[in-house]
Amino acid sequence: MGIDRLDGKLLELLADEPRIGVLEASRRLGVARGTVQARLERLQSQGVIRGFGPDVDPAAIGYPVTAFATLEIKQGQGPDVRAHLGSVPEVLELHTTTGHGDMLCRLVARSNADLQRVIDRVVGFAGIVRASTAIVMENPVPLRIVPLVRQAAGSADAPDVPGPPSRHGTP
Amino acid sequence: MGIDRLDGKLLELLADEPRIGVLEASRRLGVARGTVQARLERLQSQGVIRGFGPDVDPAAIGYPVTAFATLEIKQGQGPDVRAHLGSVPEVLELHTTTGHGDMLCRLVARSNADLQRVIDRVVGFAGIVRASTAIVMENPVPLRIVPLVRQAAGSADAPDVPGPPSRHGTP
DNA sequence: GGTCTATCTGTACAAGGTGCCCAGAAACTT
DNA sequence: AAGTTTCTGGGCACCTTGTACAGATAGACC
Numbered sequence A, B: 001m002g003i004d005r006l007d008g009k010l011l012e013l014l015a016d017e018p019r020i021g022v023l024e025a026s027r028r029l030g031v032a033r034g035t036v037q038a039r040l041e042r043l044q045s046q047g048v049i050r051g052f053g054p055d056v057d058p059a060a061i062g063y064p065v066t067a068f069a070t071l072e073i074k075q076g077q078g079p080d081v082r083a084h085l086g087s088v089p090e091v092l093e094l095h096t097t098t099g100h101g102d103m104l105c106r107l108v109a110r111s112n113a114d115l116q117r118v119i120d121r122v123v124g125f126a127g128i129v130r131a132s133t134a135i136v137m138e139n140p141v142p143l144r145i146v147p148l149v150r151q152a153a154g155s156a157d158a159p160d161v162p163g164p165p166s167r168h169g170t171p
Numbered sequence C: 001g002g003t004c005t006a007t008c009t010g011t012a013c014a015a016g017g018t019g020c021c022c023a024g025a026a027a028c029t030t
Numbered sequence D: 001a002a003g004t005t006t007c008t009g010g011g012c013a014c015c016t017t018g019t020a021c022a023g024a025t026a027g028a029c030c
Helices: A006-016 A022-029 A035-046 A078-086 A112-123 A146-154 B003-018 B021-029 B033-046 B077-084 B110-121 B146-154
Strands: A049-051 A065-073 A090-096 A104-111 A128-141 B049-051 B063-075 B091-098 B103-108 B128-141
Touching: A006 A022, A006 A035, A006 A112, A022 A035, A035 B103, A065 A078, A065 A112, A065 B091, A078 A090, A078 A104, A078 B128, A104 A112, A104 A128, A104 B128, A112 A128, A128 B021, A128 B077, A128 B103, B003 B021, B003 B033, B021 B033, B063 B077, B063 B110, B077 B091, B077 B103, B091 B110, B103 B110, B110 B128
Parallel strands: none
Antiparallel strands: A065 A104, A065 A128, A090 A104, A090 B128, A128 B091, B063 B103, B063 B128, B091 B103
C-alpha cells in the first residue's frame, strides 16, 4: 500500500492536464508507455483513483450559493434522515460526525432566497431536531489533492523513480 | 446560460463512465459525433465542466481520517490565515462563511493521533482565536453532482433534446 | 556471490478514435 | 418568409490504444 514517487508524479500530471493520454503521459514522465499503463491500472484497482468524473461547477448550472448545515438528529433516526437527505438533489454531500452536531451536509441553491427553500426541505423532516447553517462567502482553497499526493509520495515507501534514465540495449 | 437535456445526459454519461470517448458517447446518446464534440467544448468553455481531474481517495494513500474544523479568526487576519492554511497539505478545502465561525475547512490525517498533529499545525497560528473540530465517521452521501445536473437540465431552459430522432437525408 | 522475482524498456501490429473539414437539412428566431 | 444556429453524416490524415513479447534491471533472498 501507498504510492511511490512515480505514482505521485503521474497523479500530479493527470490533475494538471486530465485530458492527456497514456502515451503523452509516458513522454512527460520519461518512462515507457507500458509502465504508465500498468501504474494506472494498479492505481485504479487499488482504489487510489476512484475515477475521472467530470468536475462540474454548480455555480455554472445555476446554483451559485453554497452552504454547510450542521444537523442534530433524534436518536435512532439516522437511517431515515440519510435516506431523506439523499433524495434532495441540492444536498451534494453528507457526513456523520462527532462533535456538536450529528451530521454535516453541503448544500447548494439558486439564490439566498432559494437556500431558504432548500433548508426548509432539508430540515422539514421528523428526525431532525435542529440545524445551523453557514453560508459560504469565499472559497480560498478549492478542493485539492495535489499537495497531499506530493506529501504521500515523497515519504514512506517511495523507493524513488523506477529507473534513473539508464540505457539498456545500448552497445 | 444553463444546460439543456442533452447536456444533462452527456454529463450523466460522463459521470458514469468517464473513460468513454466522444465517439462512444455520441453512439450512446444517439446523436452525431460532431454534436457531442461541440457540446463538450461549450460546456468546458462555459466553465460548467472544470476538468476531468482524477478523483483520488485520500484513504487509499494513507489518510483515512477526515474532519471538518470551524475556525474563528482575529479581525483583519483573514489573508494571513488563508495563506497559512493553504500551505498545509492536509487542508483539502477552505471556505469563509457566515455564522458562528469565520472559516470552515476540511482536513485529513493518517490516524486520530495524527489528526491532533494536523489540528495543532492548523490552529498554531496567531490569527486563529478558536477552533472546533468534527471528525467524520461515515459518509452516507459522497460528493455527487448527477442529481443536481438532472434537476438543472430537466427544468428551466431545457428545450428538449435537439432533434427527436428524425431522419434527414433519407429518401 | 549467485539466483529469483517483479518491474521496466523498447518494439511491433491491428484496430479504432480524434481532430478537422464540409454541404445540406432541420429547428428556432425575427 | 427569411435568417441564424445547430445538427447530421460523410470523409480524411494522423495518432493513440490495447495487447503481446523478449531482454534488461533492481532489490530480495539464500
